[in-house]
Amino acid sequence: MRLKHVCLALPLGLLACPSDDAPPADGSTGAATTGPTSTTDASTSAVGTGSTTADASSSSSGAADSSSGEPEPIDYEPVLLDCAPGSDHPFETQTNGFMNAAAEQVAAENPRIKDFSSDLLGNPDGPYAYTTQGNSDAASQAVAYEGEKARTVADTGLDSTPLDGEAVSLWRYDGEAWTEQDRQMTSVDGVYGFSDAPLSNNNRQPLYAVLEADQSCAPHYTWLLDPGAPFVLTDIDATLTLSDEEFSMQLFDVEYDPLRKGAAVELMQTWASKGYTIVYMTARPHLARPETRAWLERHEFPAGPLISAGSLAVGGAAEEYKSAWGSRMLSDFGWEPVAAYGNAETDIGAYEAAGIPKDITFIIGELAGTEGTVPIEDDDYSAHIAAFVDPYPDAE
Secondary structure: OOOEEOOEEOOOOOEEOOOOOOOOOOOOOOOOEOEHHHHHOHHHOEEEOOOEEEOOOOOOOOOOOOOOOOOOOOOOOOOOOOOOOOOOOOOOOOOOOOOOHHHHHHHHHOOEEOOEEOOEEEOOOOOEEEOOOOOOOOOEOOOEEEEEOEEEOOOOOOEEEEOOOOEEEEEEEOOOOEEEEEEEEOOOOOEEEEEOOOOOOOOOOOEEEEEOOOOEEEEEOEEEOOOOOEEEEEOOOOOOEOOOHHHHHHHHOOOOOOOEOEOHHHHHHHHHHOOOEEEEEEEEEHHHHHHHHHHHHHOOOOOOOEEEEOOOOOHHHHHHHHHHHHHHHHHHOOOEEEEEEEOOHHHHHHHHHHOOOHHHEEEEOOOOOHHHOEEEHHHEOHHHHHHHHOOOOOOO
């Protein structure tokens, strides 16, 4: 097995350097170096084709949504799965149990789950972009859900050992039934990739990539908004968390719960209650998606797309990566920001490069109010919520 590392310049004064097979810094994972169609190569070839449909009792329901074309959006309460190993699901996978003895040993010796799963963003009829594509990759009509199945020991989140040669099936719930969309084996790097899968018909309902070996799963969210749709953009570290050090502490202690800025949850909940989509964009690497998503859910931050980097992005790399994604949302998708939150020079620079006005760029921390941005005072969003968010009109 090969260990996969990210290079981290840690706020605690520690340094972890990458191995030669670390993910590239341009935002790609190596899962699809030639675009989504690379998921059909020999290392990730499908082991099952066609679809299997199951309602809550695992019987066919004849759901109305078609597997071809764009799904008609339906507003239903999403069904979210428990993704812990050994969980029971409202459907049956084709297999249950490890196929590869080496992968089974890796899972037994490494209890910390380091699976990551991409999200897909775009307009209902396209174009789309998925969160594992590189900075220079243009939004397109390609649909891809990519990820990695991996494990590590409890006291480090800096590296992972992939689970290779195991079946992963992609499951979709359409408001009536669960359907298996595709199935394939993980590569030697634990990577899988599904191209041209049907999109979700509800932004809050993820597709799930299920590791059949132990029934653990990872969500793939699909966030499709019309051109002109308003949204709120936010950084995470030292913007929602208390400081950058919180992330470092979480990496070394799986039980550590990062502290939050004052009223950070209330800020995002207030925006969401008014009908605005929250987009989380972090310089954290894909490798940290499990911890990041779990933290957001644990503290009841509103559901929203999570954009992460191929490897830990700092300095100019962070600004380039964030400006690329900002441009996709504003220029390619035509989404309209109503507020953008950050704490660092890279946030300020990236937001400006993407075309986000300074009068809706809200900066917290030491740089609050610099470079023409709007300051968030006292490391707390309470006053900002009362003065700006509460009176802001609801989204139409």
